[in-house]
Amino acid sequence: MNVLSYLIPISLILGGVGLIGFIYTVRSDQYDDPEGDARRILNDEWDDHPKP
Amino acid sequence: MTAQMRHQTAVCPGCIAAPTEAVETAPTEARLAISLPTIHCQACIAAVERGLNAVPGVHSARVNLTLKRALIEADPGMGARDLIPVCEGLGYEAHELDLAALGATATDRAGRELLVRLAVAGFASMNVMLLSISVWSGASDATRDMFHWISAAITLPAITYAAQPFFKHAWGALRAGRLNMDVPIVLALLLSLITSLWETSLSGEHAYFDAALTLTFFLLAGRYLDHRTRAAARSAAEELTALEVPRAWRLDGQGQEIEVTVTDLAVGDLIRVRPGGRMPVDGVIVEGSSELDRSLLTGETLPVLAEPGAQVSAGEVNLTGPLTLRATAVGQDTSLHRMADLVAIAESGRARYTSLADSAAKLYAPGVHILSLLAFLGWYLFTYDVRVALNIAAAVLIITCPCALGLAVPAVTTAASGRLFRSGFLVKHATALERLAEVDTVVFDKTGTLTAGTPEVVNLADLSEAQLSVALALAEGSSHPLARALTQAARAAGAEPAVLKDLTEVPGYGTEATLAGTRVRLGRAAWVGGDVKGVQTATWLDLGQGTPVAIRFVDALRPGAEEAVTRLQEAGKRVILISGDTTAAVEDLATRLGLRHWVAEALPEHKAERVAALTREGHKVLMVGDGLNDTAALAGAHVSISPASALDAARVASDIVLLGQDLSPIAEACGIAERATRRIRQNFRIATIYNIIAVPLAIAGLATPLIAALAMSSSSITVSLNALRLR
Numbered sequence: 157m158n159v160l161s162y163l164i165p166i167s168l169i170l171g172g173v174g175l176i177g178f179i180y181t182v183r184s185d186q187y188d189d190p191e192g193d194a195r196r197i198l199n200d201e202w203d204d205h206p207k208p
Numbered sequence: 209m210t211a212q213m214r215h216q217t218a219v220c221p222g223c224i225a226a227p228t229e230a231v232e233t234a235p236t237e238a239r240l241a242i243s244l245p246t247i248h249c250q251a252c253i254a255a256v257e258r259g260l261n262a263v264p265g266v267h268s269a270r271v272n273l274t275l276k277r278a279l280i281e282a283d284p285g286m287g288a289r290d291l292i293p294v295c296e297g298l299g300y301e302a303h304e305l306d307l308a309a310l311g312a313t314a315t316d317r318a319g320r321e322l323l324v325r326l327a328v329a330g331f332a333s334m335n336v337m338l339l340s341i342s343v344w345s346g347a348s349d350a351t352r353d354m355f356h357w358i359s360a361a362i363t364l365p366a367i368t369y370a371a372q373p374f375f376k377h378a379w380g381a382l383r384a385g386r387l388n389m390d391v392p393i394v395l396a397l398l399l400s401l402i403t404s405l406w407e408t409s410l411s412g413e414h415a416y417f418d419a420a421l422t423l424t425f426f427l428l429a430g431r432y433l434d435h436r437t438r439a440a441a442r443s444a445a446e447e448l449t450a451l452e453v454p455r456a457w458r459l460d461g462q463g464q465e466i467e468v469t470v471t472d473l474a475v476g477d478l479i480r481v482r483p484g485g486r487m488p489v490d491g492v493i494v495e496g497s498s499e500l501d502r503s504l505l506t507g508e509t510l511p512v513l514a515e516p517g518a519q520v521s522a523g524e525v526n527l528t529g530p531l532t533l534r535a536t537a538v539g540q541d542t543s544l545h546r547m548a549d550l551v552a553i554a555e556s557g558r559a560r561y562t563s564l565a566d567s568a569a570k571l572y573a574p575g576v577h578i579l580s581l582l583a584f585l586g587w588y589l590f591t592y593d594v595r596v597a598l599n600i601a602a603a604v605l606i607i608t609c610p611c612a613l614g615l616a617v618p619a620v621t622t623a624a625s626g627r628l629f630r631s632g633f634l635v636k637h638a639t640a641l642e643r644l645a646e647v648d649t650v651v652f653d654k655t656g657t658l659t660a661g662t663p664e665v666v667n668l669a670d671l672s673e674a675q676l677s678v679a680l681a682l683a684e685g686s687s688h689p690l691a692r693a694l695t696q697a698a699r700a701a702g703a704e705p706a707v708l709k710d711l712t713e714v715p716g717y718g719t720e721a722t723l724a725g726t727r728v729r730l731g732r733a734a735w736v737g738g739d740v741k742g743v744q745t746a747t748w749l750d751l752g753q754g755t756p757v758a759i760r761f762v763d764a765l766r767p768g769a770e771e772a773v774t775r776l777q778e779a780g781k782r783v784i785l786i787s788g789d790t791t792a793a794v795e796d797l798a799t800r801l802g803l804r805h806w807v808a809e810a811l812p813e814h815k816a817e818r819v820a821a822l823t824r825e826g827h828k829v830l831m832v833g834d835g836l837n838d839t840a841a842l843a844g845a846h847v848s849i850s851p852a853s854a855l856d857a858a859r860v861a862s863d864i865v866l867l868g869q870d871l872s873p874i875a876e877a878c879g880i881a882e883r884a885t886r887r888i889r890q891n892f893r894i895a896t897i898y899n900i901i902a903v904p905l906a907i908a909g910l911a912t913p914l915i916a917a918l919a920m921s922s923s924s925i926t927v928s929l930n931a932l933r934l935r
């Protein structure tokens with residue numbers, strides 16, 4: 157049963173990382189323009205160097 | 209400074225709204241919004257952004273494809289008028305948006321908060337469910353206790369954070385001495401947490417941490433769906449308002465025109481109103497003569513002559529010549545705003561409507577409380593063991609908890625609103641769908657609602673070819689709606705304009721010119737010398753010889769008007785036409801559409817009074833109208849629809865806004881609303897059936913957390929799937 161003392165914290169931490177990641181995406185407006193963001197990736201304008 | 213600012217805004221536009229930042233940035237940046245209804249792909253985004261960023265003075269421009277909008281940060285002096293030609297040059301239709309009217313940030317924040325709460329509840333419930341499954345599948349003794357304690361450690365903070373909306377609503381209801389759906393929810397959450405903690409501390413077998421979290425998760429999902437549906441409709445409605453940027457041209461001491469916002473105008477200001485412009489204030493004409501279109505205010509289709517000394521009201525449209533006004537009432541004092549009082553009075557009736565969810569809660573909440581109290585008392589008297597009794601009471605509350613009931617309404621309204629949105633309806637009000645389903649009487653306004661507000665020539669065939677060519681040449685010299693309609697009709701009939709000399713427009717009267725030495729005129733009956741007996745809209749053509757000829761017009765029907773009326777009548781609804789226009793015009797339209805009930809020359813109060821009378825007779829009235837004279841009736845009706853072309857005041861007063869020109873979807877919308885309401889009732893029944901099966905188990909003390917979890921999840925999923933059948 158000792159394995160539980162590793163596995164439970166690990167699963168909670170991994171889940172927590174996912175949750176924090178999701179909250180970050182919400183906070184940084186990544187769901188404001190889902191359609192536009194899906195299209196922007198098809199644009200090759202900034203393929204060679206990032207947008208300044 | 210600018211680079212730094214730009215960086216910050218890219219991360220969080222909300223920061224700009226914060227007061228400390230605003231003080232700093234106000235002088236250095238102007239934020240502009242442009243609506244771009246025709247953009248649709250990545251190439252459009254790139255082209256518009258490149259074009260706008262290349263304009264000197266623009267700091268940054270970003271296109272939002274979902275909202276079909278561009279947001280621009282630029283030097284303070286820049287205005288949308290500098291940027292719209294750029295977009296149009298690139299081949300995209302562009303309109304200025306008033307950022308002040310786009311209050312989307314506040315609703316956005318509420319939606320975002322709900323989403324984060326939903327994510328927290330989802331994360332916590334998944335982890336706790338995992339631990340619970342180990343307990344259900346046989347973990348015992350110390351392991352079970354440890355799992356329960358870990359669950360408690362996750363559940364308590366998660367519920368404290370995620371379930372806050374329920375706590376707030378329940379507290380609000382209790383303080384007002386009412387019961388709503390949130391009261392049993394909160395009671396179930398608190399009771400289950402307390403008994404679970406108690407059980408855990410005594411190394412007990414049953415803990416309901418997973419049930420409490422799943423419940424919160426499902427209920428938050430319902431809330432979020434509900435919020436998103438309304439936020440989408442609200443932001444679309446705001447966009448309509450934002451498209452009408454309130455601007456006016458004030459004359460300064462030297463007679464120069466300065467562009468100002470309407471809010472800056474004061475009584476006594478001289479204001480220039482160009483042809484085609486809307487009066488920003490109430491006032492008296494001091495210079496110029498023209499004709500006024502008052503159809504949005506009174507429903508009259510005939511333009512009215514405007515000369516120096518005449519009174520004008522805010523909202524009227526100037527048709528032919530430039531006018532200078534002296535403002536007599538501005539802002540809140542204008543007749544446009546005084547109409548709001550009438551609306552406020554009429555609206556009080558609608559507030560009495562109880563939504564299906566509320567009436568279900570009214571039956572349900574006391575029932576659940578009494579049931580769980582009885583279970584507690586019964587078991588306590590039976591065993592004299594508080595722990596067992598409390599455990600069973602908590603099980604009853606959890607099992608009966610309105611998880612499915614909480615989803616029953618939002619899931620259906622989301623599906624139905626989405627479907628209505630595709631046929632061009634913005635459902636602004638939460639209970640509008642339910643009310644629309646009950647409608648048995650439909651009241652239509654005439655001008656601008658059933659008719660398009662654009663005139664159509666009736667007797668073109670009566671004119672000889674020579675008359676037609678002169679009329680066409682004269683009509684082309686004016687932008688008056690009648691002249692434009694005549695031009696269009698004559699061109700379509702294949703007429704060629706005659707060659708005229710000295711073509712001039714006399715604002716307020718018509719156009720005149722010379723044809724081979726004789727004076728020819730096209731315009732008002734009194735000016736040309738026509739016979740003014742007829743009430744029908746007409747313009748007169750004088751060829752300088754003989755009596756002038758009348759060219760008559762009727763108001764063109766809005767597309768789909770006929771179909772909408774027929775289908776509503778077929779559906780067994782009574783259709784009534786109430787208009788402020790003359791009896792002849794209204795009767796004519798009523799016969800054209802086959803309407804038996806009509807009222808003409810109705811004042812705004814009469815319209816509202818008529819709607820109120822129908823309501824008193826027990827009818828559920830749907831009012832469809834667009835004008836200022838309809839606003840009180842729109843607000844007083846059981847449910848109301850206004851077209852997107854309506855005045856802002858009318859759109860605000862109505863529950864549903866119809867985008868696009870076509871009226872025919874109205875009948876279909878009533879059908880969808882009826883089906884949606886049926887589906888809501890069905891969902892209530894499904895949820896009740898689950899309860900009827902599970903509650904006896906709970907009261908008998910046979911319900912385990914596993915049974916609670918199964919009953920809750922399966923009823924929620926069934927209800928959501930049932931709602932999706934509407935699509």
